[in-house]
Amino acid sequence: MFVNCDKSAEEDEDISILGIWELVSFNADKPVDPNDDGIYNKDILKEYKAWLGVVPKFSFHFLESGNFYHLTEWTDSKTSESNIDKVTGTWEINENKEVLYFKNIKWGALMELFENIQKISLSKDRLILYEVKMSPDSYATITYKRI
Numbered sequence: 001m002f003v004n005c006d007k008s009a010e011e012d013e014d015i016s017i018l019g020i021w022e023l024v025s026f027n028a029d030k031p032v033d034p035n036d037d038g039i040y041n042k043d044i045l046k047e048y049k050a051w052l053g054v055v056p057k058f059s060f061h062f063l064e065s066g067n068f069y070h071l072t073e074w075t076d077s078k079t080s081e082s083n084i085d086k087v088t089g090t091w092e093i094n095e096n097k098e099v100l101y102f103k104n105i106k107w108g109a110l111m112e113l114f115e116n117i118q119k120i121s122l123s124k125d126r127l128i129l130y131e132v133k134m135s136p137d138s139y140a141t142i143t144y145k146r147i
Helices: 008-014 044-052
Strands: 019-032 041-043 057-062 067-075 082-093 099-106 117-122 126-135 138-146
Touching: 019 044, 019 126, 041 044, 057 138
Parallel strands: none
Antiparallel strands: 019 041, 019 057, 019 138, 057 067, 067 082, 082 099, 099 117, 117 126, 126 138
16 A cells, blocks of 8 residues: 655645744845945844844734734834834735735835735745845845744
8 A cells, every 4th residue: 555645735725824924034135224324234134123223023914804914013222112013904815825915005104115916935834025125226035934
């Protein structure tokens, strides 16, 4: 008797974007200066730390309803005040789980990062957004882990 242990096709069907995803890396293809402090860096989290005094917690929340929200949470290093920036909208994912469509986006106070159409890679524990436009000639790769 032969038993095939390859469950990759079965596992692909089970992969879902639903749930909460926490940012683990945010890297540009070339050094950028989104906080305009004159220091250029490929690691955008270092730029956020220089700008806000801390590295914020970023999380995507994909809901079954087709809505999403993206939270950026940090405590001001000077005032100890808690801050939350929230982006909301709706989402769809293509059949091959390679393209994520954002619609009806309402931006918070921080800079706009996500395009309406975003190339992605999705696994059970990782969501990677590719070619996120940082500036006219710079793109980033953003990786989230499922929590």
